[in-house]
Amino acid sequence: MQKITPFLWFDGKAEEAMNFYVAIFKNSKILSVTRYGEAGPGPKGTVMTAKFELNGQEFIALNGGPLFTFTEAISFVVNCETQQEVDELWEKLSEGGQKSRCGWLKDKYGLSWQVVPTALVEMLQDKDPKKSNRVMQAMLQMDKIDIETLRRAYLAS
Numbered sequence: 689m690q691k692i693t694p695f696l697w698f699d700g701k702a703e704e705a706m707n708f709y710v711a712i713f714k715n716s717k718i719l720s721v722t723r724y725g726e727a728g729p730g731p732k733g734t735v736m737t738a739k740f741e742l743n744g745q746e747f748i749a750l751n752g753g754p755l756f757t758f759t760e761a762i763s764f765v766v767n768c769e770t771q772q773e774v775d776e777l778w779e780k781l782s783e784g785g786q787k788s789r790c791g792w793l794k795d796k797y798g799l800s801w802q803v804v805p806t807a808l809v810e811m812l813q814d815k816d817p818k819k820s821n822r823v824m825q826a827m828l829q830m831d832k833i834d835i836e837t838l839r840r841a842y843l844a845s
Contacts, residue, residue: 690746694764697756698797702749705797706738712780713742729753763792763800771805771835778803778832791833805835811842 710716719739724730738749784796811823826841
């Protein structure tokens with residue numbers, strides 16, 4: 689059992705969201721679905737919780753009702769090795785949602801994600817502050833992160 693598991697609160701869309709995420713991420717699977725019984729509080733037979741795994745990371749989704757919603761204060765960072773991976777995940781996760789700045793987006797359920805190429809992190813951590821500053825300035829102009837544009841900023845003199 690995983691020591692810490694993200695627990696996501698949905699308003700009746702837990703199973704739908706689980707299926708959406710599992711379809712997007714490779715090496716993902718549905719682990720279990722628990723349904724409300726006679727005691728409720730949801731209607732008998734409807735999904736209470738949905739447990740799933742995205743690339744080895746377990747999540748639990750709850751149909752808890754409209755009381756709480758997601759905010760940008762919590763997001764999931766998706767580390768990508770290639771531009772193709774960035775492009776694919778950016779488009780799939782943002783479908784029906786909202787694209788934002790610097791690799792951030794909200795999916796159609798309001799959950800925030802950061803689609804980040806590992807190259808960005810490496811360049812930002814460079815010991816040369818001029819290089820990392822140029823990369824930061826380039827990134828601040830982007831919505832979806834473009835690795836080649838970052839590299840050009842990094843290598844500029």
